[in-house]
Structure formats: structure tokens, C-alpha cells
Amino acid sequence: MTGGAAGTTGGAHTTGVRSDGFRLMGILNVTPDSFSDGGRYLRREAALEHGARMLAEGADIVDVGGESTRPGARPVSAAQELARVGPVIDGLAAAHPGACISIDTSKASVARAALDAGASFVNDVSALRADPEMAALVAASGAQCCLMHMQGEPRTMQLEPRYADVVDEVKAFLHERLSFAVRAGVCEQQVLLDPGIGFGKTLEHNLELLRRLDEIVAIGRPVVVGTSRKSFLGLLTDRAEPDERLAGTIATNVLALERGASVFRVHDVAPVREALTVAAATVSERWSPTTSSARTTS
């Protein structure tokens, strides 16, 4: 298997990254209770507007979620989740043909309806463990699928997370989930892996995972990271409000890119894209003068 980035297009049913070496996944939570943007995009028009804005700012994927997974969150029914995300995915697919829409769900019935409505990416934070029908659905649909590590479940995951070696355990888990998916008929090329920053992890666990992210990248599938506005950034910078955590979000995404991550799940698409464009050009030495006028740099 080869390292992180694969392919050259961001089209449906591939995990390919764009020619600048990374993909941005813009977060669109159609929930009343998400930790950062809860309640902001519950109205369909507001959600569609925000999705359009993120695509215009350079999102390669729009990740639509109808159930918060924040620590302590209570589960919602499939019917309720679908009532939230269905009309938004319908509307995004109609307004932006060819856009990559992701459904952030662990329920096969929600994923199936989302794929029928125009999604082509399943972001399953349970890594195919929550619903026995999810693996077969992903296999049959050919959709891209992100498998994420989580210790415990959202209601209780932050109570007392423990690991002997967090990176070794997350890596073993992701290996096992990838094998499970392949045994269930999912093509390895469909799969992306995510260490699950903030999901059953202390501040130190999150930092250790970011520091040693290259070990997760070495599994050989593109790696997704989701640090955006998360509470460990607030702890480090004394920022209580999630939307004050952009600087920490950028720092962690730049470091993750340098360590080989391919997909960056963020709330603030435009500034993170700018930061990663500079970071990617520095890391890969692939900056092209056609993307900017040739001039003396200061």
C-alpha cells in the first residue's frame, strides 16, 4: 500500500485528492445541538446558503450531519435525522451538480436515503460498528467511506479515556476496521481513515495523535483529520467560545498536512484553505507560478 494521497481528482467514488494535494471537507450540521454551530443551519434555506458559501470558498466535500456527536450528546432517531438532512442534501445536489456531498451518519437507513438524494460519501464515526447493514450498503453503492476511531460512545466517551499507547491502539483499530470493510465487500480504494480527534481522548491523547499522525498515514489509506474548533484547542489557548478557535484549528491542520493527512474537516473553509495552500506549496515544492503573478516575494 502507498501513503496518504491517492489519485488526482475529487470526483465521486474515488478518494483522490486535488492537484494541490489535499481536500477540504466543509462541516454543515443540521442540528439544534452541535458543539459549535448547533441551531445555525436548522432552517433548510440557511443550510443551503451555508453549503453554497463553503463550496464557493473551496470546499471539496460538504459533510452534512443531522445528529451531534459532541460529548454527552443524546442519540436521535433515524426518522428525525433524515428529516433534518434529507431536504438539505436534495437541495445541495440540485444546486451544485457534481459537488461531493458527504453524509455524516452511523445509520444505514439515513446513509441510503442520502446516497439516493445525491450524496457520494459516507462519513461513519462508528467505523461500520453501529449498524450491521452499513458495510453492505457502502460496498454496494461504491461510495467513499470514512472510518473513524472512537473510544466508547458520545454520551460517555470523555468521562475517562484510557490507552496504553493511543497511537498504537488507534492504528490497530483502523487496520481492523479496514480489513472488516474489505471482507464485507468494500473496495479498499473507497476507504479513508480518521483517528477521531476528541472522540474518547484527552488533550494529551489528541496531541500525541497529531504528533505521530505519520504512523496512521502509514496504514496506506488517505487520512481525514477533524480538529476544527474542538475543545482541546480551547484548553490550550484559553478560548471558551468554539468560533474563537480558528488559530488553533489552522495550526493543527497545517501540522497534520505536513505529517501526511489528505482531508481536513473544518467549519472555516476559506482561511483554512489559504493556510493549507501555503503549507502544501512549502511541503511539496509544487507551487506553480501560474497560480500567482511572478514577483519578488517579501
Ligand code: HH2
Ligand atoms: N468530528 C465531529 C463529527 N464528525 N467526522 C469525522 N470523520 N471526523 C471528526 O473529527 C468528526 C466527524 C464533531 O464535530 P462537529 O460535527 O462540528 O460537531 P457535532 O458532532 O457536535 O455536530
